[in-house]
Amino acid sequence: MSKHFNQDWTPRQDSTENRQHGKRRGHAPLVMAMGILLAAVLGIAIANALTASGDAPSADGGADSTNSASASASDGQTAPNDPRAAELAVDPDAQTDWSFKNNGEKTVYLTFDDGPSKNTQRVLDILNQYGAKATFFVVGHDPDYYDMIKKAYDDGNTIGLHSYTHDYAKVYSSEDAYFDDLDQIAQVVQGQIGYVPYLVRFPGGSSNTISGKYCSGIMDKLAADVQARGYQYYDWNASSGDGAVCTAEQVVENSCAYDDYPNIILLCHDAATKDTTVEALPRIIEHYQALGYEFKAIDRSTMVPHHKVAN
Numbered sequence: 001m002s003k004h005f006n007q008d009w010t011p012r013q014d015s016t017e018n019r020q021h022g023k024r025r026g027h028a029p030l031v032m033a034m035g036i037l038l039a040a041v042l043g044i045a046i047a048n049a050l051t052a053s054g055d056a057p058s059a060d061g062g063a064d065s066t067n068s069a070s071a072s073a074s075d076g077q078t079a080p081n082d083p084r085a086a087e088l089a090v091d092p093d094a095q096t097d098w099s100f101k102n103n104g105e106k107t108v109y110l111t112f113d114d115g116p117s118k119n120t121q122r123v124l125d126i127l128n129q130y131g132a133k134a135t136f137f138v139v140g141h142d143p144d145y146y147d148m149i150k151k152a153y154d155d156g157n158t159i160g161l162h163s164y165t166h167d168y169a170k171v172y173s174s175e176d177a178y179f180d181d182l183d184q185i186a187q188v189v190q191g192q193i194g195y196v197p198y199l200v201r202f203p204g205g206s207s208n209t210i211s212g213k214y215c216s217g218i219m220d221k222l223a224a225d226v227q228a229r230g231y232q233y234y235d236w237n238a239s240s241g242d243g244a245v246c247t248a249e250q251v252v253e254n255s256c257a258y259d260d261y262p263n264i265i266l267l268c269h270d271a272a273t274k275d276t277t278v279e280a281l282p283r284i285i286e287h288y289q290a291l292g293y294e295f296k297a298i299d300r301s302t303m304v305p306h307h308k309v310a311n
């Protein structure tokens, strides 16, 4: 089974994260000062207004401006008119079990990791042209393209969580570090589609061994932990090979080698460097559509492939 390579990934845990942390730290005293001022002003106003009625003003200083991901993950801030939110929001009481059982129909589930990027709109255009749906496991790499998450979702595709930093050394340094990173990308996605989806794809897949460099045995623990929290992780049973540097022809050839699979969960990437994947995409779709396959987005009825955990 092919692995998920990311040799050419250039992590930009640069500035985005530092900026955010800096922002939070930098604004905290100001927000606190404003809160105290506001509370004082309101207190006086309410006290004055309520003197006549005799009610005591609330001692509660007002809204808590902190917004932790774990809180937001269970807040269920879903769009009221979005039936997919009810199905796809993370929910510890509605666990989707892993299974290799196919749905009995010829189905391709394209999965795009490491976007959104400059290539995501091109991917969406091709999907729409062919009446195909896909699943995007997103990263926090480029805030300029975060709005593509909503665009992809509104087109009928599914959004999953991949990683905020995609930095193996950071993400796999400890269980806490993994979930801190997951919560960060969860917040990005929630900001775009209104809820935190239950779908997760581990950087490198669950069978990655690189995590062993940073924390021995962590994948075993994370595989159990994400499910205990109501997430489900999706590996893949087919690979486009585009994790490595590939020509479009190679991507087509790799991707079209699964004609005997009823359900194909195909690993692809829509990172900024993956132009050949975009070039290859029409031919991949045409190949499988000619064989009677439908291209669908992952939902809770989709098979859930798990690799063998190796760390």
Ligand SMILES: [Zn+2]
Pocket (backbone or CB within 6 Å): 006, 113, 114, 162, 166, 203, 204
């Ligand atoms: Zn990735």
